[in-house]
Amino acid sequence: MKQKLPYKINKDARRQNLLEDNELEDRNIKKLEKKLGLKARAKRKKTVSHPLWLKEMGLESSFLIIYS
Secondary structure, rough: OOOOOOOHHHHHHHHHHHHHHHHHHHHHHHHHHHHHHOOOOOOOOOOEEHHHHHHOOHHHHHHHHHHO
């Protein structure tokens, strides 16, 4: 039978797992941005640079929805 952990320990473990998952997701996003030639990781700017091929295909609006 599984022993129940106190609420505080479960909450801390869950928070730690979420933080680790966020870091992994950020690394994956950075890799994809690098492969696609995107510059969407500016720290204090709200502007996003779109490659010309994205604009020509009409995908810049969907890009803003995904990364906003």
